[in-house]
Amino acid sequence: MNTLMADGGAKSGDATELPRGISVAGTGKRYAGVPVLNDINLTIAEGEIHGILGENGAGKSTLLKIIGGAVTADSGSICLNGKKVKIATPRDSIAHGISLISQELSLIPNRTVLENVFLGRWANTAGLVTGRRDRDHFTTLIRETGFELDPDTVVSQLSIGHAQQVEILKALARGATILCMDEPTAVLNEMEKANLLRVIRRLSAAGTTIILVSHYLEEVLEVCTRVTILRDGAHISTADASEHTPASLVSLMVGREVDYLVPDLPPVTTGAATVLEVQGICSSTVQDISLTVRRGEILGLAGLVGSGRSETLLAVFGAEKVSAGSVAVNGQRIRANSIRDAIKAGIALVPESRKDQGLVMSRSVVENIALATLHIRSRAGFVRGAAEKKAVALMSTAVDLRGARPGSPIEGLSGGNQQKALFAKWLIHPPAVLLVDEPTRGVDVAAKTRIHKMIIDLAAKGTAVVVVSSELEEVIGLSHRINVMRRGRIVAEFDRNASRDDVMTSAFLK
Incomplete structure (x- = not known):
């Protein structure tokens, strides 16, 4: 190196x-x-x-x-x-x-940080791996990059951000x-x-x-x-x-001028009913999370990576096991730890990782977009194919899905178009509650503008939206209110006029 x-x-x-x-x-x-x-x-x-x-x-x-x-x-x-x-x-x-x-x-989840960094290139003497030399090299890389990683932590336990750092260290260790x-x-x-x-x-x-x-x-x-x-x-x-x-x-x-700023938010109607009510949710990663979102309101969850933002969305959706607390949609309490019941109640989730949590990468574009609403187009266990193709075609146009051949595997699309397909999956039948984790990760400016408009249009039609984003300007610009999380708890709340400094101070110091 x-x-x-x-x-x-x-x-x-x-x-x-x-x-x-x-x-x-x-x-x-x-x-x-x-x-x-x-x-x-x-x-x-x-x-x-x-x-x-x-x-x-x-x-x-x-x-x-x-x-x-x-x-x-x-x-x-x-x-x-x-x-x-x-x-x-x-x-x-x-x-x-x-x-x-x-x-x-491209990391091995069940191996340690150290093993991944020096994968296939372990220091050895006479054919025997000598871990001390690798640890010394690892210490040098950590000191020079400023990353904070424990060499003995298993990669599957890392946040996505820290896993990215491991990839960078691996490249540097190879002398790139x-x-x-x-x-x-x-x-x-x-x-x-x-x-x-x-x-x-x-x-x-x-x-x-x-x-x-x-x-x-x-x-x-x-x-x-x-x-x-x-x-x-x-x-x-x-x-x-x-x-x-x-x-x-x-x-x-x-090839044209594009407004890449977040559009204006329509105000939440005075006296708008509460759609989502979360009371005292606790899990292995979040503690005593309570929040409400009204009809047409966008609530932002801000905080550092690892603060519990994503885990909160997963808990509300039933994908993270909760030990206490409750979730209600339009006043009706839903069974905890049940994704099926959450979807039935009208909750939709656009997850942080489209590859691992949101899409079936080996299946076609049509199958992925249609998956969440199959029950609407099914009779006696049979899917009405014509209705499905029509619904998918209309939604593909609505989200500006490009380069998509309906029967082709979705893994062949660019990351941005995969993200659009992930939104399309839930928008065929607009949900009562939309939970969005990193809505524009890996998308270009034009696609980001379109996704922002989709979220705002949904809210304008009455959907209650919760947005998580590591891009602070995005979460501030998209939200009517902002809850700041730190160490698994909500530590502050701000209105739309919050400053970047106020939110960051709460995320770090509260």
């Missing part, structure tokens, strides 16, 4: 001034005959922090996967430091000092000189994001090349040297980050 140096990054001009680096030429890729990348030519200088931006489905992740050996290009070549190389597998990329850190983590990072901050809280951006700058200053895919435009402009825009698989622009604003990036990404 390159030795980490002081904060700062290579802020050079174009790649001709720095001939060392990585380049792709004529890169193309098709899936089922549909072009995803078309003749991409790009050079990234050694030590550069280079942003790759575009809407979901623009080809960003596919380009990173080609460089990282996870996907084989149909055409084109890759050069490292002016020399053509063959990268057909992840092993090839690792051998060339390239590590891909993707949105879907090129890091391809796909949405690395999407699962991190504010402190973790700031720390990761600091680490990225230090790596860049030490000569490591960072290729960064992110939907956080301010973050990209803050840390990147240059920015490349892809649209519909084509290379639209590469320029110094200093030449751009968030608005100019959005315009290039979507």
Whole structure:
């Protein structure tokens, strides 16, 4: 691994001034005959922090996967430091000092942090593993990155944010000189994001090349040297980050101007009835959670990763075992620990992890979107296929689901379109209560705007909504009220006019 140096990054001009680096030429890729990348030519200088931006489905992740050996290009070549190389597998990329850190983590859940970081590369003497050397190396990595991880913690016990840190440590332990990072901050809280951006700058200053895919435009402009825009698989622009604003990036990404701010919230009707009432819920991770949400109201749950936000939603939905407390919808108490009864009462959940909790990745787009409302279109145990296809088609249009062939596995969609499908699954029959965990994780600006509008439109029609987001601006902008959580409890409540500082202070210090 390159030795980490002081904060700062290579802020050079174009790649001709720095001939060392990585380049792709004529890169193309098709899936089922549909072009995803078309003749991409790009050079990234050694030590550069280079942003790759575009809407979901623009080809960003596919380009990173080609460089990282996870996907084989149909055409084109890759050069490292002016020399053509063959990268057909992840092993090839690792051998060339390239590590891909993707949105879907590749850790072994039942192994420790230490074992995952040095997986397949344990220090040994005469064929015997020598754990002390690995622990010393791990301590060095922790000190240089500023991460706080116990080497003996089993990965399955980590939050998503901490698991992301393990992926980064694993890449650094392999001596990577090129890091391809796909949405690395999407699962991190504010402190973790700031720390990761600091680490990225230090790596860049030490000569490591960072290729960064992110939907956080301010973050990209803050840390990147240059920015490349892809649209519909084509290379639209590469320029110094200093030449751009968030608005100019959005315009290039979507080919038109887009309002990427959260829309205005319609007021909650005076005297609106309480739809969701939670009283004294307790589980292994949350204690004495009580909250109410009225008809047409959006309640935000803010707090750090691990504060109990997600666990609260799971407990209300019946997916997290509760030992005490109650949940009622429209005044009717529902049985605890029963997802079936929660759904029957009109509660819907868009979970934090679409892959593990929300979608059946091997099943088709139609099957996933139709799954939650099968009972509505079934008679005597048989699904009315025509009604199902019509309902799915209408909802796919409503959420702007792109690149979706109804019979194709949903795993073939981009992350953003998978997220839209997850919403569509519950919106065919609008719920009384919508619980949303990280609604726009891994989606582009245009998709984020559409998802925000969907949530607000649902509330305007009377649905009671609870939103959890690690993006503080999102939870403040989307919510009529905000409850702040810390260590499994609600510690503060604010109205829509709350400041960012007030919410953050409560999350850290209450």
